[in-house]
Amino acid sequence: MIDTAKINYDLVAITPQGQTLHLNEVLRNLTWEENPGELAVRLEAELQNQQLPSGRWLHQQLPLGGQVFLYADWGADRQEIFRGTVFNWHYRTDPLGHFTITAYDPLIYLAKSKDDRYYSSGTLARVIIEDIAKAWQIPLGTVEGPDIGLAKQVFRGRTLADMIFDVLDQAKKRGAGKWIVRSKQGKIDIVRPGQNSPVYHFGADDSVAQVEDQQDIEDLVTRVKIVGAEDKEGRAPVVATLDGRTEFGVLQDLVYKEQYDNLAAAKAAAQDILAERGQPRKKRRITAPDLPFLRRGDKVHIAAGTLIGYYLVAGVVHNANDRTMSLEVEDVG
Incomplete structure (x- = not known):
């Protein structure tokens, strides 16, 4: 397991003048998360406002639409964890001035945009998703599928994210299995879940601080x-x-x-x-030391409490302040 005490986080902003600002010295809180049923990663950073050597204030250098990047180094060289655009900006005093920015990766534009789109019968699911990404000028990264033809697709007034989720659901029903759509280094990836290597282990004796396992049949239909x-x-x-x-x-x-x-x-x-x-609902979470590179769709092994075996990450919240993460997991398959 990685020694989390040695992880270095580096939050970087690109100013309107094109300069690079490293924000760690003014960083008060930093989290980023991927949630079930959402395409885009969400990053939230709370920053102490201060005047820069140029005379400008920090908040002026992080406007709406500005670009931010998060890097981390855990002994495997510095790697990009997140890149995105500032969508929300909130300033307040306590009494010192500070402000919070909320940024999303490029897939947020698919979640917040609606369109009408048509695809003829037999169009591959992969081709539909690629076409949507290209229409919104999101570069293609690792695209592995799903290479299965679908029935005619007519979308009217739907968000592009909902179109993608529908396409993946139909592909799964036609035997293509499960797929994950996510952004990496500004590009869109379409990959099968659970293909990460290595698969990290989280055990009760060495890394898991808390286990939550809730199951119910409150909404079950039999x-x-x-x-x-x-x-x-x-x-x-x-x-x-x-x-x-x-x-x-x-x-x-x-x-x-x-x-x-x-x-x-x-x-x-x-x-x-x-x-x-038709199945009991399961809500299972663990809290463990942060692995900043762990993503929704990755496979993990857990041996803690009632969770024993391999699971897929359905959602993850990383907290750079206390170097922990909260994983929501689901069964493999």
């Missing part, structure tokens, strides 16, 4: 009935029943056939409900 059209007396027949994990008892939802083109489409909708809500 049976979906498909209901047909009512007769003259108002009775509606059950035309199909799909069962899931009924060992938990019958927790039932309904699909109405008349809302779909045919029975096959109604069954597909019922199957989607079971796929989305």
